[in-house]
């Protein structure tokens with residue numbers, strides 16, 4: 001039996017100062033060590049839940065790319081990786097209206113789909129990402145999200161597996177970007193929005 005459960009750090013208000021010198025980075029909200037430890041627990045749970053099943057891992061690009069690449073290397077499952085890229089119309093908040101820029105290429109019939117997302121905000125992206133594969137007739141579709149900002153939810157939806165509940169701050173690093181930047185930072189950092 002595995003012991004995975006979501007870690008709630010919504011009340012964390014102190015950020016570690018860090019080696020990041022860019023003034024837009026206020027500090028580290030979650031270190032790479034904390035992220036890695038929780039991902040290992042998540043992987044144990046997924047290995048248990050999907051043992052013996054054919055799995056299609058669908059990372060949502062680009063945000064889910066770094067998380068997915070670390071996660072799959074902790075899994076021992078019969079899997080293929082088949083990314084999707086979706087574009088939501090409008091600027092800072094998603095509208096719920098999506099265009100699929102990159103479509104998963106492989107058949108999903110007879111397979112269990114695990115959509116891998118970086119962060120759940122309003123909930124619109126995972127709602128779309130959960131419905132979209134259904135037309136390919138998979139055996140199941142579940143969502144794995146590393147981070148979630150519950151304070152921002154507009155749609156009552158949760159991922160099936162959530163790594164961390166985090167405060168309502170704009171975060172970057174570990175795959176998440178601000179205007180295309182900072183995806184490569186190994187830690188999850190808070191953006192200093194007063195400096196934008």
Ligand code: IMP
Nearest residue numbers: 063094120121122123124125170171176
């Ligand atoms: P939702 O559709 O509103 O749930 O938004 C989810 C998407 O918004 C994620 O896939 C991210 O691309 C983006 N997003 C939401 N919050 C943040 C954040 O704090 N930093 C970076 N990207 C974010």
Ligand code: MG
Nearest residue numbers: 060061062063
């Ligand atoms: Mg995204």
